[in-house]
Amino acid sequence: MADPLVQIIRLLRPRAVFSKGISGAGAWAVRYSAFGQPGFCAVTEGRCRLAVDGEEPVTLEEGDFVLLPATPAFSMSGFEPATPVRIDPKAAPTPDREVRFGRQDGPVDVRQFGGWFTFGSPDAELLVSLLPGMIHIRGVGRLSAIVRLVGEEAAREDIGRDLILERYVEILLIEALRAAPVTRDRPGLLRGLADQRIAAALRAMHADFERNWTVPALARAAGLSRSAFFDRFARLVGMRPMEYLLSWRMAVAKDLLRGEDLSLDEVAGRVGYSSASTFSTAFSRHVGLPPGRYMRGKPELAGSYQ
Template identity: 75%
Template sequence: MTDPLTEVIQILRPWAVFSKGITGAGRWAVRYADFGLPGFCAMIEGSCRLAVSGEQPVILEEGDFVLLPETPSFMMSSLEPAQPLHIDPKTAVAPDREIRHGRQDGPPDVRQFGGWFSFDAPDAGLFVSLLPRMIHIRGVPRLAQLVRLLGEEAARKDIGRDLILQRLVEILLIEALRAAPTEEAQPGLLRGLADPRIAVALRGMHGDIERAWTVPDLAQEAGMSRSAFFDRFNRMVGVRPMEYLLSWRMTVAKNLLRSEKVALDEVARRIGYSSASTFSTAFRRHVGLPPGSFIKRGGMQGEAVNA
């Protein structure tokens, strides 16, 4: 059975892991400027306070895991208030040893492992926008174990390191996203996949991308009326069904254009277009330039693509 979440993560191609041990003692606080890249943290020992911009502050305890898909500005501190140290992660030099906050001597009160990574896909922002701003998970020890493995591998210089890191990040992301609570989550991909009827439609779009899907077709797959399905999909996922389908088709197309020597008419066929010309028109409207120019620019590696 097609798994939309796994497909999305594979096509995003996470890479470039940075991860370090972080400890704190006494009173301490750090305020980070917005970063824009996915960040994560696993609490190994103790507790601290996390206040992410736009979210309710939470107390992180031993065994907790946090994923910030876009890492907005946030403050992390001891439970007792302290004057925060301001850090801009975009300009700060990455430390080559464990990070220590607060009192520098003696045993730490808090121990955690955190870091960040990036996505290789040029339009990662489209799907990151369909994820919660902050994912806070409790009671999943496997996530902390994966973060430890990431840290150990990131510190090594052995052959195959980059491939192992890429696979570990993919596993970490899937574990975190499938363990994320969805009952009160904002509209997005996770909330859509948690809804049994909407999930059927999402799996249909991903599993048979060549099919000329219509809203009535998707509603029938979900066992709903057209209007009820349209409203529910929009409410759960945050975008209209055909808008989601178009975005996914164009994401697959860009991936094919970047990574494979596939003729334009074959790309068109694989994502459900009847001809190369109709695909090119849709691609240019969605991306802002024709497929040929997209290829010449190297798939717009590292650049933002208009959605």
């Protein structure tokens, strides 16, 4: 049976890792403006405060890992009062050494290693919307170890570096998402996968998304009545079942149109449409331009028509 989480991460195509060390001592505070790209950090020593916009503030301790799939604005600080230093991550120069905040000499109160990466898919915004805004994981040593490997490889200028980093980040995402605590107050893919009945329907869709699925057929896969399945899926995942299926099919179709030398009929068949014309109509309605124009356009321009 297909693993929806792995399929989504592969389609996101994480790449272009940047990493750095950060430490703080004494009275210090920083306020980062929204960045939009996925960011991560692992605390390797001490502790600090983290307040991400839209999330409850948390205290980070040694061994903690944080993943922000779309990195909104956030503040980080020590435990002494301090006026925040404002930083725009889009404009700040890339540091070539560990960044230290607060007192510049003596022992540090916290040390962490973190960074950010990009998603190659123009559907990243849609797919990231299915994930939690902040993932805070405590006591999973594997994540800290992977972060260290990312930092070591990012610092090297060796053959195969980019490919190794892409694989490390894929592993980092999978480890983080499967270790993430499932919150009951926010719908999304992880909450859906945590429910045995809805997970069965999601895996069925991903394993055979070219099939002519209907809500009753998906309800049978989940072992629920039609109305119970529809309500439960929408409540847990945050999208109606057929809306989710359409979004996934179109994300796969975009990937096929960009990356493979396939005819329109072949693409249509691979994502569950009986003809190129019915696929073109659905694609144009969903994306905002016909597949032929999408295929001829540059990926970064095509992504702007979502």
